[in-house]
Amino acid sequence: MESTPCSAGLERLQQPILPLVRLVFLLFLTGPFASLAELLAELPEEIEIGTTTYHQPATLLAPYLDLLCDLETLREPGPAGQIVLDEAGQQVEGLEAVEAWIGQQILTRELEDINSLLCRPCGCALCCVGPEAGMAQDFFEIPLQAAEIARFPLPRIDNDISRAATAMDNPSPACAAPAAALYHWQTGWSLILPRHHACPQLDMATLACRIYPERPEVCRRPQIFAYILERDGQRNLAGLPVYVLRNKVLAVWDCPYVQRFQAEIAIFAELCGLEPVFKENKG
Ligand code: SF4
Ligand code: SF4
Incomplete structure (x- = not known):
């Protein structure tokens, strides 16, 4: 790929982590591994999934280790910390619920990086005014x-x-x-x-955020969102927060990089086994 200011973000879109996570899921549940650490230590140097080649997969998974560790609870299932419903209101349980929960956390973290890599070169401050x-x-x-x-x-x-x-x-x-x-x-x-x-932390001369490393959580996550699970408002059941299974990636059309890279975002979602949804937010 020709190097452009957006190359790093586009490379990440071409190599989503979720397919690799799903493979690790499968290996952990069906293999002889006593722990996730043992499994990761035995991964080969290169793994091909479909058209994507993952070099050094254990290194690629390292930023998500704390989230992946939830996998180990599948061996000794305890009470879940949340309730997952499908869109018809039926409870989703077991492996599917755990996979959705871990997937949502991992995709959110991955998209935080990808959004930052794509936003910075845009010279846009739409989110901050x-x-x-x-x-x-x-x-x-x-x-x-x-x-x-x-x-x-x-x-x-x-x-x-x-x-x-x-x-x-x-x-x-x-x-x-x-x-x-x-x-x-x-x-x-x-x-x-x-x-x-404008936000008082927006430098109007450079359109940069003055508190970028400490910017609020919501500022870290525009404009491609993990939408595998959606919190169901303030609803709780049996004292646990309720989430609805959506299995989507949501991208907000107002954002210049979403418009420019619509095809790449759609392919990213499909590689993750999720439906891409584009919607307008402002305007
Ligand atoms: S904190 Fe930074 S990123 Fe968030 S709205 Fe203000 S200027 Fe924008
Ligand atoms: S609309 Fe997109 S490019 Fe513009 S500031 Fe928000 S995330 Fe960045």
Whole structure:
């Protein structure tokens, strides 16, 4: 492949980790390996799966080891930490549920890297600014964890009205926002960016994030998403969070690299055994 600023991200799209993870799954369940570490130590230098060749597969899997270790629970199944339902509402159990759970975590981590590699060369700041002229929305919302709000030197709206509402209520208390602010909603904190306002951590001269290594979780994961499982709102069953099995990769069409690399993203999803879905978010 000719080297371009996006080459590193494209190479990762061509070699998704999930097919390799599935092979490891199968080997672990059917082979004589006492532990995952033993299995990885015995992997060959090269593995071919379909049209993809994985060089040094144990090295490729190393960044996911902590997540793969959940595989070992299959030998001595204990209570799951979540409930997985299919789209018809039937509970998915055993191997399929564990595979979906591990797959979602691994794909999320892999896509965090791929998104970062593809975003940086784009010179785009769409994720970091409020709606532009011609867009229908009055504001964009960036959900934050409580521990992340200190990274933003902004006014905080935290009162009975905000805590009884959500940003997407109609009408939303955020519609009247005169400037960027942090809101404490019923569902947690978010950064509200009204029209013509930018995240205070965006360097407008370079369009770079000033806190890139410490940027919030939500900023790490645009605009291709792992959508193997979807959290079912705030729903719990028997005290456990409920997830719905979707088996998809979701890519947001507003993003320039999603538009440019639509074919590559679709092939990536298919290699992972997942359905690619492209959807518009803003505008
Ligand atoms: S924290 Fe950084 S990546 Fe996140 S919205 Fe602000 S400038 Fe963008
Ligand atoms: S829309 Fe895409 S390219 Fe633009 S800032 Fe967001 S992730 Fe990066």
